[in-house]
Amino acid sequence: MAKRFYTVLVLPDATARARKFHISRTAITVVSCIVGVAVLAFAFFIHQYVNLNVRLLELARLQRDVKAHDGVVDRLFQLEKELAQLRDLDGRLRLVAGLTAPAGDGAGGQTTGVGGIQTNVAKALDEAIRHDKLSVMERMSQELDQLAREITQRIDSLKELNGHLEERRSALAATPTVWPVQGLVTSGFGYRQSPFTGARELHDGLDISAPHGTPIVATASGVVAYAGPLAGGYGNVVYIDHGHGFFTFYGHNSKNLVATGVKVRRGQIIAQVGNTGMSTGPHVHYSVRHKGVWLNPTKYIVEVKPDSPELAAAIRGPERLPEDSARLKNLDQAIQKGGGAAQAPPGRSRRR
Secondary structure, three states: OOOOEEEEEEOOOOOOOOEEEEEEHHHHHHHHHHHHHHHHHHHHHHHHHHHHHHHHHHHHHHHHHHHHHHHHHHHHHHHHHHHHHHHHHHHHHHHHHOOOOOOOEOHHHOEOOOOOOOOOHHHHHHHHHHOOOOOHHHHHHHHHHHHHHHHHHHHHHHHHHHHHHHHHHHHHHHOOOOOOOOOEEEEOOEEEEOOOOOOEEEEOOEEEEOOOOOEEEOOOOEEEEEEEEEOOOOEEEEEEEEEOOEEEEEEEEEEEOOOOOOEEOOOOEEEEEEOEOOOOOOEEEEEEEEOOEEEOHHHOOOOOOOOOHHHHHHHHOOOEEOOOHHHHHHHHHHHHHOOOOOOOOEOOOOOO
16 A cells, blocks of 8 residues: 655745655644644743733732731721720729710620720631631721721710719819818807807807908809898808809908909908907808708818817707798898998897
């Protein structure tokens, strides 16, 4: 059987003699296979080269994302620790102030529905990326939203706490906690024997004896409701409205040093000891009124030293007395007329 082959004629130019080449079919098949494999190998190499470069670019991008991710995660974790400390401080301050936990806070001061120190942000983010459930930015957005809600809640809570503490501070400033004058208590609060009739009567304040002209100070901050002479035997008086239902009364003054409507602070000199009105000697009649009731001043004075039998009796005495309508009526009439500048003359017969 004759061999099958292909004849290839090669003509170098038009005048040259033709050259013949005989190529068998088997050789052509082998060469074709080699060329095909070479082409495929080259195409595969090009594909792998391009794919490798794409992966290298992706790897570089991921490395940058990881560095940014680590920095943001560390910052988020630090913010959560700081918020947890703030939450703990808020809870302890509320406990001291006697306030309940704000709405949204669960038992033990832990906030419900928002992030907290118990959240491991880095672990949560790593798990989310590994399971391809959330992107880094989506997870960070959720954490930032939780932190924003927590911050808003803490701000509202601290505003409430600040308002409460301001109210407490204002109430403390309105409480008469100091002595109006340094002297000797000669008549205490409660029942006593009248120096005029000898009968048993109610005494709604303290009589504190001191030399004539001794400074009298306001026992709490407030506004002078009335300053001037008062009917009923009290002579020159100063009547101060401290707010929160507290009023203080200073009677028998030789001279008032403040006028009606003037703001005063605790410890400020407002008058001088005298014996105007119904008085037998220089002293100040000091009374405390709260929400319409005359109270025992010694129950509010911080430093109470029983330096006399009368003071010791006052300390042991009642906390409050019924309303003295006669004196309040005189005060109301005097306040309506406005504080007078005239000074009452010295007293004549008895001490009140």
